[in-house]
Amino acid sequence: MSAPQPLLQVERVGVRYRLGGTSWPSPARTLDALSEVSVEVPDGGRLGIVGESGSGKSTLARVVLGLVRAHAGRVLWRGAAVDYADRTQLRALRRELQIVFQDPFGSLDPRMTAGEAVGEALHALVAEPMSRVEAGRRISSALEEVGLAQELADRYPHELSGGQCQRVAIARATISRPRLLVCDEAVSALDVSVQAQVVNLLRDLSERHRMALLFISHNLAVVRHLCDDIAVLCQGRLVERGGIEQIFGSPREPYTQALLAAVPEPVVRRKGAGSPNP
Amino acid sequence: MTDGPALLQVRDLEVRFDTARGTVQAVAGVTLAVQRGECVAVVGESGSGKTQLLLACLGLLAQNGRATGSVQFAGRELAGASEADLNAVRGTGVALLSQDPMSSLTPHLRIETQLVEGLLDRGLATPVEARQRALEALRDVEIPEPEARLRQYPHELSGGMRQRVALAMALIGRPQLLFADEPTTALDVSVQARILDTLARVRDRGVGILIITHDLGVVAGLADRVAVMYAGRIVEEAPTERLFRAPSHPYTAALLAAVPRLHGDPSARLANIEGYPPRPGEIAVGCAFAPRCTRAEERCRRDVPSLAQGATGEAAVACHRPLRSEMERA
Amino acid sequence: MADATLAGVETPRAAGLWADAWLRLRRSRAAWVAALVLLALVLAALVGPSFSTYGVDQVDWTQATLASPPSLESDHWFGTDANGRDLFVRVWIGTRMSLLVAVLATVVSVAVGVAWGATAGYLGGRIDDWMMRFVDVLYALPYMFFVIILTVVFGRSLVLIFLAIGAVGWLTMARIVRGQALALRQREFVEAAIALGLPGRTIIVRHIVPNVLGTVIVYATLTVPQVILFESFLSFLGLGVQEPLTSLGRLVAEGALEMETSPWLLLIPSAVLGTILLCLNFLGDGLRDALDPRQRR
Numbered sequence: 001m002s003a004p005q006p007l008l009q010v011e012r013v014g015v016r017y018r019l020g021g022t023s024w025p026s027p028a029r030t031l032d033a034l035s036e037v038s039v040e041v042p043d044g045g046r047l048g049i050v051g052e053s054g055s056g057k058s059t060l061a062r063v064v065l066g067l068v069r070a071h072a073g074r075v076l077w078r079g080a081a082v083d084y085a086d087r088t089q090l091r092a093l094r095r096e097l098q099i100v101f102q103d104p105f106g107s108l109d110p111r112m113t114a115g116e117a118v119g120e121a122l123h124a125l126v127a128e129p130m131s132r133v134e135a136g137r138r139i140s141s142a143l144e145e146v147g148l149a150q151e152l153a154d155r156y157p158h159e160l161s162g163g164q165c166q167r168v169a170i171a172r173a174t175i176s177r178p179r180l181l182v183c184d185e186a187v188s189a190l191d192v193s194v195q196a197q198v199v200n201l202l203r204d205l206s207e208r209h210r211m212a213l214l215f216i217s218h219n220l221a222v223v224r225h226l227c228d229d230i231a232v233l234c235q236g237r238l239v240e241r242g243g244i245e246q247i248f249g250s251p252r253e254p255y256t257q258a259l260l261a262a263v264p265e266p267v268v269r270r271k272g273a274g275s276p277n278p
Numbered sequence: 279m280t281d282g283p284a285l286l287q288v289r290d291l292e293v294r295f296d297t298a299r300g301t302v303q304a305v306a307g308v309t310l311a312v313q314r315g316e317c318v319a320v321v322g323e324s325g326s327g328k329t330q331l332l333l334a335c336l337g338l339l340a341q342n343g344r345a346t347g348s349v350q351f352a353g354r355e356l357a358g359a360s361e362a363d364l365n366a367v368r369g370t371g372v373a374l375l376s377q378d379p380m381s382s383l384t385p386h387l388r389i390e391t392q393l394v395e396g397l398l399d400r401g402l403a404t405p406v407e408a409r410q411r412a413l414e415a416l417r418d419v420e421i422p423e424p425e426a427r428l429r430q431y432p433h434e435l436s437g438g439m440r441q442r443v444a445l446a447m448a449l450i451g452r453p454q455l456l457f458a459d460e461p462t463t464a465l466d467v468s469v470q471a472r473i474l475d476t477l478a479r480v481r482d483r484g485v486g487i488l489i490i491t492h493d494l495g496v497v498a499g500l501a502d503r504v505a506v507m508y509a510g511r512i513v514e515e516a517p518t519e520r521l522f523r524a525p526s527h528p529y530t531a532a533l534l535a536a537v538p539r540l541h542g543d544p545s546a547r548l549a550n551i552e553g554y555p556p557r558p559g560e561i562a563v564g565c566a567f568a569p570r571c572t573r574a575e576e577r578c579r580r581d582v583p584s585l586a587q588g589a590t591g592e593a594a595v596a597c598h599r600p601l602r603s604e605m606e607r608a
Numbered sequence: 609m610a611d612a613t614l615a616g617v618e619t620p621r622a623a624g625l626w627a628d629a630w631l632r633l634r635r636s637r638a639a640w641v642a643a644l645v646l647l648a649l650v651l652a653a654l655v656g657p658s659f660s661t662y663g664v665d666q667v668d669w670t671q672a673t674l675a676s677p678p679s680l681e682s683d684h685w686f687g688t689d690a691n692g693r694d695l696f697v698r699v700w701i702g703t704r705m706s707l708l709v710a711v712l713a714t715v716v717s718v719a720v721g722v723a724w725g726a727t728a729g730y731l732g733g734r735i736d737d738w739m740m741r742f743v744d745v746l747y748a749l750p751y752m753f754f755v756i757i758l759t760v761v762f763g764r765s766l767v768l769i770f771l772a773i774g775a776v777g778w779l780t781m782a783r784i785v786r787g788q789a790l791a792l793r794q795r796e797f798v799e800a801a802i803a804l805g806l807p808g809r810t811i812i813v814r815h816i817v818p819n820v821l822g823t824v825i826v827y828a829t830l831t832v833p834q835v836i837l838f839e840s841f842l843s844f845l846g847l848g849v850q851e852p853l854t855s856l857g858r859l860v861a862e863g864a865l866e867m868e869t870s871p872w873l874l875l876i877p878s879a880v881l882g883t884i885l886l887c888l889n890f891l892g893d894g895l896r897d898a899l900d901p902r903q904r905r
Contacts, residue, residue, distance in 0.1 A: 052466035053437070065803050094805040107796035111818045120814075124804040161554050162324065172800070191323035191492055196536035196550035203547070218466060221538035225548055244544055262467040264474075264495025266522055266537050 005079045006040040007212050008064065008097075008180055013037050014072035015059050015236075033059040034236045036073070041180060046206060046213040048223035050259065051233035057216045060233070061184045064214065065099050066090060095125050098173035102185035104165035108157040114168045115153030118142050118175060125176035142171040146201060163194035167201070174205060180212040181205075187222060199226055220263050224248060232256050283353040285455050285486040286312040286335070286372075291347035291357075293330045293339065293510075295558075302558050304330040306510040307347075309585070310488075312455065317477070317487040319497040319518075321533075322507035323555050328490045331507070332457055335488070336374060337364045351455065369396050373448035377460040379440035383432040383447075390428035393447055402451070415446040419476050438469030445476065449485075456480065458489040462496055474500050494537055498522070506530050509556050509566035512585055516593035526595040526602070529567045565598065573599045632898040639894020642887035649884060653707060656700035662693070686876050689862065698854050699877055705849055706856040707884070709770060709839045710832045716774025718828050721781025726816045728782070729789025730798075730808065740786065743779050751776045759847050769848060773835050784827055788820040822896045829892025833885045856881045 015034040034056040041047045051057045062068035064075060066084040075082045077097070083089055101107040108117055118139045130138070140150055146167040157165050166186065173181055183202065187195045203226055206213050217223050223230060230247045232240040232255065240253040251257050293305035305327040312318045322328040334345040337356060349356040351367060359367075368374075376382045384392060393415060394408035403411060409428075416424035419442045432440055441461065448456060458477065462470040478500050481487050491497060497504055497518060505515040506527065514527040525531040535549035553570040556562055565583050568574040577598050585596040633639055661683060686695035728739035755772045762768055792798055792815070801811045840857015842848035849855045856877050863874030 052468065062799075067799055067802055091805045094803060099800065099803050101796035101800060103796055107800050109797045109801075109815050109819070120801075120806075121804050124806050161557070163554060169800070172804075191555070192494065192533055193323060193536045193551040194554065196538070196548035197552075199538070200547050200550055219538070220467075221540050224540065224544045225538045225546075248540065248544075258468055260540065262471040263540055264467070264470065264493060264498060265539060266494035266498050266534055 004042065006076075007043040007045070007078060008041040008214070009076040009079075010037060010039045010060070010064065010073070011076065012073035013060070013063055013070045013075065015056070015063060015068060016071050032236050034063070034070070037233070037236070037238050038073075039231045039238070039241070041212050041214055043179065044206075044210040044212050045229065046215060046227040048227035048230045049214065049216045049233060050218065050220055050223055050230060052218060052259075054235065055233040056236040057218075057233050058184050059236075061099065061182045061214065061216055064182060065097065066093075095127075095176045096179040097182070098125075098176070098178040098180075099182040099184060100166070100169050100173050100186040102189055104162040104169065104189055105157055107169045108165055110157055113154050113156055114143065114148070114160065114164075114171075115139055117168055118153075118172050121172040121175050138175065142175045143168070145174075145205070146171045147197075161194070162190055163197060166190060166194075166198055170198075170201065170205070174209075174211070177209060178211060180214060182214045182216070184216045185218070186215070188217060188219065195222070202226060220248075220259055221265070232259070283350065284311040285314050285316075285352055286310075286488060287348070287350040288331075288335060289348040289350075291331065291334060291345060291349060293327065293334045293343060293345050295340070296342045296344070304343075304510055304558050305334065305345075308507075308510075308512055310505060310512070310515075312486040312488050314454065314486050315481060315484040316503070317481045317489060317501045319489045319491060319501035319504045320507055320512075321491055321494060321497060321504055323492055325509075325555050325558050326507040327510040327558065328492075328507050329459060332459055332488070332490050336368070336372065336457060337361075369400070369453070370402070370451040371453060372455045372457060373451060373453035375441075375445055375448045375456060375458040375461045377463055379437055379444050379464065380432075382444045383440060385432055387431070388428065389430055389432070389435075389443055393428075393443075393450055396447075396451055411450055412446075415450040416443070418449060419443075419446045420472075421446070436469075438465055438473065441465060441469075441473055442476070445473070445480075449480065453485065455486045455488070458487060460491055461489065463491070463493070470496070471499075494522075494534060506533070509562065510558070511566065511582075511596060512594075513567065513597065514593075514595045515585070516595075520593060524601075526593065526600040527567075527597045528571050528573050528599075528601060531601055565596075573601075575599065629895075629898040633894055636894040636897065638890045639898070642890035642894070645883065646887045646891065649703060649880065649887075650707065653700045653703040657697045660694055660697045662697050686872065689866075689870075689873055695873065695876060698859060699856075699880055702854045702856045702859045702877065703880055703884070705853060706836050706839065706881070709766075709773065709849075709855065710835045712770040713773035713777060713835045713839075714828050714831050716770065717777030717781050717831060718824060719778075720774070721778035722785050722817060722820070722824055724778065725782035725785025725787075726789045726812050726820065729786040730793055730812050730816050732790065732793060736786070736790075740783075743782055747779055755842065755847065764847070764850065766849070769839065769842065773838055773842075776838075777831055777835065781824070781827060781831070784823060785820050788823055789816050792816050792819055822899050825895045825899065826892050829888045829895075832888050836881065836885070856884075 013034055014032065014036060017031045017033050018029075037056070037060060039047060039049070039060075049057045049060060059068055063070045066082070069084065077093060082093060108114075112120070119135060122135060122138055122142075139153065143150065143153055148164060148167050148171065152160065152164060157168075160168065181202075186202070187198045190198060199222060202213065202215075205211055213226065215223060215226055224244060227244065229243055230241070231238055232247070232253065234255050240247065240251065240256050247256060248260070251260060288308060288310040291305055291308045292303065295302045295304060308331055310318065310320070320328045320331060330339070330343070333339050334343075335349050335356070337359065339345060345357060347357060351371060354367070356364065356367065390409065390412055393412040394403075394405070397403040397408045397411060398405065412428060413424050416427055421427055421439065421442050427435070427443070432443070435443065445461075461477070462473050465473065474496065477487060477489070481500070489497075489501065501518050503515065504518050504521045505512045506521075506529065507513070508529050514521065514525065514530045516526070521530065522534065525534055529551075532549065532551045536551060538548055551570050556566055564577075564579040564581055565571070565574070568578040571578065575598070581598070583596045583598050585594045587594045686699055689695055689698065724739065724743070728736045754776070758768060758772050798811060798815055801815055806814075836857060839848050839855055840861060843855060843858045843861075849858060859877035860874065860881060863877055866873045
């Protein structure tokens, strides 16, 4: 392995799903959601995973978090293989590895206020004992860091906008200062103006705290603004991997080219179009 | 533009909802026209009232919703029309393509049954003709092996294929006007592009399309004109090319700048609009965009700007301080 | 409950959700009136019999006929039954018994059903399969037979009736809760909780159960009437509450026999039973709405 140790390495991971609920007595049908996928994220780096629905990109995020069990391959954290069955190891890992999901409303418990959701994460992830006042202070500063006003802490998810909910989810995931934040389509459900805010927020957090990102999206243009490297997934397989320049400048795989061609841009298409708008 | 009345003419449409917390205004005085063979896009973020505008046009508002104003389809008034009159227009005059291809098809019925039921119920075709029309409709939206598809159930089709079937269902009654509500939002980009191409061909055959979307990129390849909605009002309306090249309303300009691009400096921060769109029901004095607008002045916080036609008459903007020069737009 | 487990966290509005729910419940007029009426009936059931000079099994031989109609002069405000016993006392004793059976059996079925269903739904997979197969097997047993065997083996006792009825009631509750829990399990906030490393028990208690409470409460208020009716059926078979004690179900059944000659024997217990069931339904609706945070403000 080369000198700087990657933060996260995913090595030849495969995931097989059992289809249909109760299969007994007939043998279960299976579907390979991922096969032989290898990616790595350097410390402080930002890797984008792109692909269409069914490409296995969300499954990859869940494997890394230990939410889905891989039947093949392994995940390495700072060079050491992660044993997801080892609770102590897993608890330590979760302090350093967190996730933000796609659905801004669905990723918050409808019966918990923003402050409670962040507080729950604080107590689950930060082991050291702290006073109520100290906890309250940390919750406020976590909300403040993601740009939420203090008075929003008492609101329930349905009283917040989509962008605000997503900020709460980011505050919850980053309160333990993780080394890597996995974002599973974290901005896809947001309105354009809010999407830009959240992309910028993630970038600021990543730069300020040297937090690596594993950013999963179907939108190549968003990935381009946020990541250094890109991995393209198609039907559970890795088809292309490279830096931003290479993937956007000279994509090798036809699948990647097709994805790029399909990105809708607000540019008037005429002859000779393709030049950037304002 | 054709002579005679527009295919769809909406005038001063207002939509209000009675809720436990009082009356909430979702749409405030929208005027809009769609001609035959023209595609008009209504662009707005969530809560802008774009979906309620569309539902009001179709007479499909929720129980507690009330619409006032006029909605004319080919000169015929739809606002306040009876359910029977509306049904006569639905399907054959106007059709709806909705956002979610999962829920727009009934899961337990074969594709054929769903396609032909509208025709048979209205006695517009014999069973044999109806089947023929169903095949035509499927070919029309470029579904491969249409004969085999007719026998399938919705869950056997992919998301993109389902949306095509939904489009075929909308078109089988040969409507003159198609309402499309975020028709590509739930789809992957590659599938999205093909649906948009199909919609463009439908428009070229003379069908008017009113498409509702939050995605300016979707509008680019399809719409002839764009109306940008913010907080229940149209803030800018212009031909697509002109809107993209020279937006007049600061909101339009900011929205365009916020879209992540495939070109330009990737390390640049995305331009964002500070703050959040107002929630429906928040009462704003003056221009609703003023709190987020970098150009807002005293007057903007006091008076609601009205939608004023520009010099050429093809574009209109509701702003006290519209952007005029390229300098300002940068 | 859900808030209390967040001990140590600075939650500015301490019992937020529950205080809000209480306020909303008070604002719902139907639910509030129903709660008050129910409270009045419970009070009457508790203290009512002590206002009468008659005992529950005391036959009044002074009346002209055994079944005498209600009257204010004779002290028999609700009249007497076919055996000459004071109906006022018997109705409130019966109400007491019916409510006791209903509440205890419902508590048993809610507690077991919610725990079982939420666990099965949350864990999913093979454990869920086995847990639900167990429920299926119990469903398949003819429960009347089950209750009869219980009473034969352990003898007749009130406690046994509560347990027997509760043991039958939790099956449906478990199925309903399990379905909801399965759906919640797919929600991203549960995945987020797992990613935070919260133990399964905490997730079930803090995230699954509070989100199924609305359904549980509505179903529980529907269970209470079922239990009251089921108890009267058991009593009719001679397996339920035994003479001289009585229950509303029994009183209605007995009254139905004398319907033509002494209609008050049917009308009075029916009115009390009907009022209780109606109030429970209103209260259930009100509680469901009150517990939904989306109704806030």
